Amino acid sequence: MSGFWIEPEWPVPPGIRAASTLRRGGVSKGPYHGLNLGAHVGDEPSRVAENRRRLRDALNLLAEPVWLNQIHGTQVVRADALSDRSADAAFTHDTGVVCAVMTADCLPVLLCSKEGDRVAAVHAGWKGLAAGVIEAAIESLGEGNLMAWLGPAIGQDAFEVGDEVREAFVRKRSAFAAAFRETEDAKWLADLYRLARIVLNDVGISEIYGGGFCTFSNAEDFFSYRRDRVTGRMATLIWRE
Template identity: 55%
Template structure:
């Protein structure tokens, strides 16, 4: 892994000029072993000092206005306001209308979403695995915005050819919305292949949100760029960040 070369994904979406965002990849940090090299998570077994160094590298590179609000993600549907001084609140999404506050989520196959108001007045970051999607974490986050004139960007997640689920997962989504049927195709040995991006788009369409961007990654197959829990159960996490200037 190429340490010292910090690569980032800067979302390609027509967000207002005051809205800034980025996604870290797995290169450019100081972690070793399965966490090599830019692991951003303290909860996965990596050396804490190295994680803090990785975070400082990213803070410096992006010139972040403050330390990101790191969540204690629980694969639920809870949403909190991102504020200075919060210490790992147990939520899966955060939002803010305050300038200089950085909302962040950590992922390694689950879907990170960025949301912003079209006028740049509010932003949010969402961690959406299939459980969170099913539980309504996207809808709960959208509900924190005063209106529905929103832009959404879908970040790096497990691709539709790699996300194998049981029939119970498919049935749960179909029970919630019949439009979810488009997100599943027959896999092997009685399993289904799920398209987590399509599940998110279906949810957003039901909420009246049409301007959705991104969603063309695969964390499992792009091993040189992304951490993947499904590929390697002991691994690091990428960070997806958004803030207002």
């Protein structure tokens, strides 16, 4: 971790930059205290604007990140040619365009080509994962020679779901059953990281980095909707310099 963000450790080509913010270092107060970057969660707009300014300055961004209106679906947009920001993934081939997704338990996934000419950021909550948002992002980005990094998300031990969630996955791929562990009260503990790895492996991506975080159990570093309900949002970003 560096300052108020995590710098992904993955073997991307020179000129690729990425970061996943923590909740440290911002000016938001109350349930949003820290570096809340979400303008849609009830925080004071001036504080969100200051947090975003601090992020731009700290990362030396030449442009504002492309903030999406995330809808827990599979819509993917080209970040440098936006007409509608209602989407859960953004990609670009251009330099200076910052793809970003916001999360507070859902899984952020970064994608990068091994040549360094294509990058994408994906918001993968359980609904998007089940519906195929990662596959849609890969199709938009262009398959072949891709690697992935998995950012901070709720860990399996904290993510209890019902039968309907498990069935939404298992109906699609029987292999998804391995990502669920039954509890004593007949619920299920879902592993977002394992679900994403199954998807990525199935589409031919074997170079997968990151994972192992738990937003729910680490209140100092991460916002968590499941833990707090009213809370802020972190951002996971990728761009070509």
